[in-house]
Amino acid sequence: MADTEKQQEQARVDDVITKIKRTEATLTDKIAAAKADEKNINDNFYNDVRLNVGSYESMMDTALSIRQQQQMLNDRNNSWRHSTQQLGVLQRLEKTPYFARIDFQETNAKAPETIYIGLGSFTDKQDHFLVYDWRAPISSIYYDGNLGRVTYQTPDGEQAVNITLKRQFLIADGEIKTMFDTQETIGDQMLMEVLGEQADTKMKSIVTTIQREQNQIIRDTSARLLFVQGAAGSGKTSAIMQRVAYLLYRYRGNLSSSQVIMFSPNQLFNDYVSNVLPELGEQNMVQLTYYQYAARRIPSLKVDDLFTQFEKNESAVDKKINQLKGSLAFFRATKKYANGLGTSGMRFRDVKLRNEVFIDHERIEKTYYKYNTNYRLGNRLNATKEELLKYFGRRIESEMKAKWVSEFIQNLDEEGMRKWYGNHPRNFENGDKEFRFLARRIVTAAFESVRRGVIRNRFLNIKAQYIDFLRQVPQLLNLKKFGLTEEAWQLNVNQVLAELRQKQLATADVTPYLHLYDLMTGKHGDRDIRYLFIDEIQDYTPYQLSFLKSSFPNARFTLLGDLNQAIFTQESSHSLLKELATMFKPEETRVVQLTQSYRSTQQITDFTKAILRNGESVTAFDRQGALPNIVTAPAEDALLDVLQQQLAENTAANRVTAIITKTLPESKALYETLRARGEKITLIRSENQRLAAGTIIVPSYLAKGLEFDAIIAWQVTATNYGADDQRQLLYTIASRAMHRLTILAQGELSPLLADVPQSAYTLTQLN
Numbered sequence: 121m122a123d124t125e126k127q128q129e130q131a132r133v134d135d136v137i138t139k140i141k142r143t144e145a146t147l148t149d150k151i152a153a154a155k156a157d158e159k160n161i162n163d164n165f166y167n168d169v170r171l172n173v174g175s176y177e178s179m180m181d182t183a184l185s186i187r188q189q190q191q192m193l194n195d196r197n198n199s200w201r202h203s204t205q206q207l208g209v210l211q212r213l214e215k216t217p218y219f220a221r222i223d224f225q226e227t228n229a230k231a232p233e234t235i236y237i238g239l240g241s242f243t244d245k246q247d248h249f250l251v252y253d254w255r256a257p258i259s260s261i262y263y264d265g266n267l268g269r270v271t272y273q274t275p276d277g278e279q280a281v282n283i284t285l286k287r288q289f290l291i292a293d294g295e296i297k298t299m300f301d302t303q304e305t306i307g308d309q310m311l312m313e314v315l316g317e318q319a320d321t322k323m324k325s326i327v328t329t330i331q332r333e334q335n336q337i338i339r340d341t342s343a344r345l346l347f348v349q350g351a352a353g354s355g356k357t358s359a360i361m362q363r364v365a366y367l368l369y370r371y372r373g374n375l376s377s378s379q380v381i382m383f384s385p386n387q388l389f390n391d392y393v394s395n396v397l398p399e400l401g402e403q404n405m406v407q408l409t410y411y412q413y414a415a416r417r418i419p420s421l422k423v424d425d426l427f428t429q430f431e432k433n434e435s436a437v438d439k440k441i442n443q444l445k446g447s448l449a450f451f452r453a454t455k456k457y458a459n460g461l462g463t464s465g466m467r468f469r470d471v472k473l474r475n476e477v478f479i480d481h482e483r484i485e486k487t488y489y490k491y492n493t494n495y496r497l498g499n500r501l502n503a504t505k506e507e508l509l510k511y512f513g514r515r516i517e518s519e520m521k522a523k524w525v526s527e528f529i530q531n532l533d534e535e536g537m538r539k540w541y542g543n544h545p546r547n548f549e550n551g552d553k554e555f556r557f558l559a560r561r562i563v564t565a566a567f568e569s570v571r572r573g574v575i576r577n578r579f580l581n582i583k584a585q586y587i588d589f590l591r592q593v594p595q596l597l598n599l600k601k602f603g604l605t606e607e608a609w610q611l612n613v614n615q616v617l618a619e620l621r622q623k624q625l626a627t628a629d630v631t632p633y634l635h636l637y638d639l640m641t642g643k644h645g646d647r648d649i650r651y652l653f654i655d656e657i658q659d660y661t662p663y664q665l666s667f668l669k670s671s672f673p674n675a676r677f678t679l680l681g682d683l684n685q686a687i688f689t690q691e692s693s694h695s696l697l698k699e700l701a702t703m704f705k706p707e708e709t710r711v712v713q714l715t716q717s718y719r720s721t722q723q724i725t726d727f728t729k730a731i732l733r734n735g736e737s738v739t740a741f742d743r744q745g746a747l748p749n750i751v752t753a754p755a756e757d758a759l760l761d762v763l764q765q766q767l768a769e770n771t772a773a774n775r776v777t778a779i780i781t782k783t784l785p786e787s788k789a790l791y792e793t794l795r796a797r798g799e800k801i802t803l804i805r806s807e808n809q810r811l812a813a814g815t816i817i818v819p820s821y822l823a824k825g826l827e828f829d830a831i832i833a834w835q836v837t838a839t840n841y842g843a844d845d846q847r848q849l850l851y852t853i854a855s856r857a858m859h860r861l862t863i864l865a866q867g868e869l870s871p872l873l874a875d876v877p878q879s880a881y882t883l884t885q886l887n
């Protein structure tokens with residue numbers, strides 16, 4: 121490209137940066153003024169508010185006056201916050217004002233236009249855009265089309281344009297490092313530059329090189345269910361992070377980050393993606409794992425965490441039972457059972473006060489079932505509670521006459537009197553009224569736990585109810601279809617009962633338990649959440665998904681997954697898609713498939729995909745690197761030598777390594793051994809840790825969704841990865857590597873690698 125052209129572009133960059141700096145200065149002044157103003161209002165708050173509590177009108181007056189003052193503060197606060205956010209964007213733009221230029225002509229327009237696209241928009245005067253936000257409708261043509269005629273969506277409908285130039289820039293610290301014109305959607309050259317970079321402990325945004333299929337995911341606003349099937353490293357996670365930023369921009373003012381919730385595979389992953397949105401000038405959404413969500417809802421029980429879930433040894437029958445408990449059939453059975461509770465069978469507990477029955481369960485049951493059969497469970501429960509509270513009121517009334525109450529009052533000293541009167545004036549008509557006043561307060565306080573118990577549904581016996589439901593399952597569905605006998609089932613029910621007595625609940629029971637509780641109490645879910653994202657959907661059961669759908673009834677769902685990487689649900693993952701299809705209407709569902717993998721070199725992608733059988737398709741991105749190397753040795757010592765050698769090699773090549781073992785105990789053992797051999801490494805033993813820089817050791821189930829420059833998979837033996845149901849796990853481990861993949865095994869190598877063509881790796885067998 122001609123040098124003069126580069127000079128012209130650099131001149132424009134300089135000019136825009138000068139203007140950005142000027143605006144920054146104005147904003148800084150504005151923020152300082154708003155802050156001073158706010159302090160002023162705060163200082164004068166009580167002077168300005170006319171405090172007058174004499175009469176009802178004047179009280180209203182005071183309240184209004186306070187509200188006005190608060191409103192004023194809020195307004196200032198908002199404009200202050202807005203300016204601060206704007207300043208943050210400008211500070212980013214100052215270094216890299218934009219990354220693309222597009223020349224185009226709208227149909228019917230007389231002259232062509234040129235626009236520049238960056239992380240945020242910047243205008244120097246009203247509607248004069250020097251930089252367009254990457255999320256603006258027009259910016260979509262940068263990601264979507266080649267040169268020539270292209271259409272894009274505007275709020276007023278589709279618009280056609282003719283693109284004549286697409287130019288990409290790499291600008292750092294105000295200086296154009298490279299720029300090139302491209303014919304394609306996003307030039308491979310740019311992508312190569314970006315992908316050649318090293319992995320980081322934090323994920324970065326991909327706005328400069330979003331691919332066309334990814335753009336469809338990011339900008340979709342019509343689907344109720346957006347399902348993304350994407351190969352390992354195809355940018356699913358990247359795409360949703362950009363999608364959140366897009367939605368927050370598109371619905372600014374109507375959608376806040378607190379209305380967007382993401383279910384992620386583990387906490388480490390949350391930490392890994394935590395920088396993307398702030399980098400884009402947006403706030404992070406709510407992020408939690410399913411386990412956290414469930415555990416928070418049932419604080420009184422200990423729910424299996426990731427570790428227990430993964431390291432549990434399940435028998436064949438257990439597997440079948442878990443499969444059943446995760447199925448849609450089981451979801452429907454729960455609903456059917458709950459419907460039946462409208463006529464009979466609800467389990468109640470006595471409401472007790474200091475170990476004595478206060479309201480017995482028979483009274484509760486009678487009240488509950490005295491309402492018409494067409495009452496829904498939630499309404500029935502509310503009516504029951506109201507009735508119980510009335511009864512509670514009557515009990516207070518009669519208790520006030522009890523001897524202990526008058527004795528208590530007689531023995532009150534001045535201090536005690538003050539406590540019981542509180543702010544209440546002591547001008548009673550007569551002693552009797554005064555006594556009744558005190559007696560009511562004292563008895564109400566003594567009975568408080570009962571009232572709270574009634575309000576919080578403590579009289580429902582959810583544990584007994586769940587067990588009763590499980591016992592009835594053989595009548596509600598066909599066990600044989602799941603390969604189970606009634607005896608095996610009842611044995612499992614006994615086991616659940618024993619666990620519940622220990623205040624424990626296994627993963628497979630958590631969701632049905634919560635669901636049953638919600639049905640019993642008529643909970644309508646969280647209506648405030650507008651967008652729900654689930655990453656690694658292949659590890660969810662259809663039951664969990666149906667449950668989430670009913671728990672977030674107003675949310676649009678974006679589900680991302682790779683059916684090749686199901687590490688918890690394994691073979692059932694492929695039926696998930698079919699079951700999903702029955703949960704959402706076809707016309708509201710959109711399925712996008714991402715097949716291109718961006719993470720790894722061609723050699724690594726080709727190797728990892730050969731591990732799969734009947735896998736979803738994966739195409740490697742044309743980036744070259746070394747073939748994966750496999751080393752086997754009969755003794756652990758020799759293998760450890762190889763590991764250390766490989767570590768040294770990776771470090772010399774500036775590659776950060778993650779050593780992945782299958783289980784946590786293996787990680788711990790290897791960590792100790794390597795430390796004794798003088799290696800400096802960090803062991804990631806729990807998901808609540810931070811990803812440290814430098815070499816790490818991590819158990820497989822915590823490596824989900826992460827990526828590293830180099831991976832060393834430890835002990836990929838026939839013992840560890842022998843059975844076919846370990847195939848997806850092995851695939852997940854291997855596909856974490858960007859540039860270098862090493863596989864080590866002591867003794868016999870995993871037979872799951874047998875299908876990989878020998879040309880796809882190098883093999884060293886030590887003896």
Ligand SMILES: Nc1ncnc2c1ncn2[C@@H]1O[C@H](COP(=O)(O)OP(=O)(O)OP(=O)(O)O)[C@@H](O)[C@H]1O
Nearest residue numbers: 326329330331352353354355356357358718719825
């Ligand atoms: N359009 C893009 N431009 C640049 N880099 C990209 C793009 N898409 C994806 N990448 C990079 O590819 C890597 C993998 O992306 P990401 O982690 O989002 O994939 P994923 O589909 O969620 O993977 P997995 O399912 O294996 O966890 C990341 O380093 C990401 O930055």
